[in-house]
Amino acid sequence: MPVDPNLALVLKVLPALAVILLAAAICGRLAMMVMQPRVLGEMVAGVLLGPTLFGWLFPEAQAALFPREVRPVLYVLSTIGLTLYMFLVGAGLDRSGRTEGELRRASALAVSGIVPSLLLGFGTGLFLYDLLSRPDVPPLEFALFVGGALSLTAFPMLARILYERRLENSPLGRLSLLAASIDDAAAWCVLAVLSAMHLGHGIGGALPTIGLSALFALVMLVVVAPMLRPMGAAVARTGRFNATAMYVVVLVPLTAGWITDWIGVYAVFGGFVAGLAMPRDPAFRQALHDRMIDVVSTLLLPVFFTFSGLNTHLGGIAGGAMVLAFGLILAAGFVGKYFGCAVAMRWLGFGWRESYAVGALMNARGLMILIFINIGLAQGMITQELFAMLVLVAVLTTAGALPLYKLALPARLEPAPVVDLAILRP
Template sequence: MHYLAYVAPADANLALMLKVFPALAVLLVTAAVCGRLALMVMQPRVLGEMVAGVLLGPTLFGWLFPEAQAALFPPEIRPVLYVLSTIGLTLYMFLVGAGLDHGAQTRGEVRRAAVLATSGILPSMLLGFGAGLLLWSTLSRPDVPPFQFALFVGGALSLTAFPMLARILYERGLENSPIGRLTLMAASIDDALAWCILAVLSAMHLGSGAADALPTIGLTVLFAVVMLTVVRRLLRPMGKTVARTGRFSPTHMYVVILVPLIAGWMTDWIGVYAVFGGFLAGLAMPRDAAFRQALHGRMMEIVSTLLLPTFFTFSGLNTQLGGIAGGTMLLAFGLILLAGFCGKYFGCSLAMRGIGFSWRESYAVGALMNARGLMILIFINIGLAQGMITSELFAMLVLVAVLTTGGALPLYKLALPDRLERTTKPESPEPVAAGSNSP
């Protein structure tokens, strides 16, 4: 009996593993193919990976071959894919934070990033809030007050796809250019504020009151301060050692893996998505150029090739585009799309022009900041799970994510062609971008 009791869990684990491996293989192959197709039509690889997840979900694969889709992605493997995808995104944002060249900052860059962030979130929030008030009777659940519904729409539209934006910049070697650093900093601020808004909305909707969100905001600020002061000082000796030897010892690798994972767990526990913990952990890493190069050389390929596509495709598995039908719904969708696009694109473009950039650079940044990607999908999935929004609004915001993200790179290249983009890149680009899974 004892032997049978031991064997049964082992058999169950083996059966689960045999289900996870084929699912991983299929989603990675699909992500690779869609990523290559995206590059062929001058789109970022990451958009293809996002579309791959949607294609593998109920929208297409599940509609054409429901039995095959259910067999390939049974409910019991979803938690495994979720864990892998969250780890992948957290580690990728850790590498993004660690790769930012703080020494290349120009005077007043933080102030300009704050101006850009404000211009990115405030117009989108106001236009989205107004659209939400107009559409409350059409799209809202009856138990959600107009103010909460409108604030949710505004918060969703104010998001910028921080991970997707980072990957676009890495693929083009712009992560340490002036507009690249400004855009990344502003996008991180926008997303952090949007998640604080979601925390307030969740507290209000669940009946605990908006005041209950204040501890989340306060703990997030405290955690950021600790990471960027205490933890950064503790990691300096490791940075000097790695910079001197040019390699990571096994102990160093344990540290650079554990720090972002623990930081992601803590921010998730606080109530802010784990991606911000990973990014803060990256910012706390030593700033030596040799350290950054060695870190990216060891980690970027596996993260961007295996774990990150799992995140993008897994998120798409939960997306079904079937909530838009009829003239009224199409008009509502058009209003939401217009509010989201105009708020980000023109708000950020005018702000960039106001702080001294050319019109071409300003419109380029406006296009990049308008990409929403999967951060909005995470945002609206939480809203749907908590009963704050309907499936119809969910479908509309998914389409907004796809369309604004799909339009980001073409609008960027229209404003800043390759011949002009070269002048915005760092004079001596470091080889860290070579591991960014670029074509």
């Protein structure tokens, strides 16, 4: 008796999801046991399910678990997950209660994190162009992509570490969070321009895409945001979402993602801008986070990590030239962000211990760089080899953030905790 094709696809997708969630749960738990964030374990789980380990040890089992027809489904689920996650990141940014001069100091810290990493990454990209780039990608575009990827900071991870220590509203915490948000916004702008240039065949072809993207952001922040304020006030007053409000907070980021995807700058940009357009009331932000983060982080993000892992071929890094190239990229990213931010913090009047602690946190790239490089791979801007190298950069810088932070600023030297605000936690 013939099996319905749709049912056959479901019977292939469900086992894949079950294995993905099981691996994410186990690796996430192991990461927490060694004092690392759960998301690091989930990232590693995705890599292990790819050709690096599972596909190497049991190639037939991996091919049966992740056949070709299942991968588009994983891609769709991961895109929805990323769009909603970036929506929560945008909605979780706290722009209230700044002290005098805080934006200026945060901007200085952000520039110190962006510019050295961008310049070192750009130079490294130019140096490694012949070895790592696709032949149809110009040197300028390739080098800017490497620099943009290395200039990212894992804002949600930084927020989580500060939240757990109740430091998110301290001068150090608020400055770091605001600077990280500026860093990431600048990196997404770089990627948006690169995507527009790549898909539009040069700067001239990219101008309509850039213009439409700016118009979209303006409409969301000037027109849509005021329309959402009554909903935010109602949720803040009751502390919960009714059915109508839930439809709104799901439809707005998905619609925004569809629009930006149609424009040509990928759905995650729409999700992030939709989050920025959400009401800023702390009670609304906390209720939104509590309602959505578990589904997004537990179900959808592990799918994204696995989809990334299926594209990560660490075997391509074998050989002296490739290992040296990876070392140069890792060094460029680490030195630019860690020491750039530390020097800036010292210049802003903080002690060296606090300065190096912030440098360690700002150096983590976590999920953000994975989103960045997946877009580059999907749009044909980078090779599989560079993708694998940057996945390793994401894992290593994320793994090093908390140990380096604790080394620079042990718990006994941390400032006294303050009452926390509604900050997004992954």
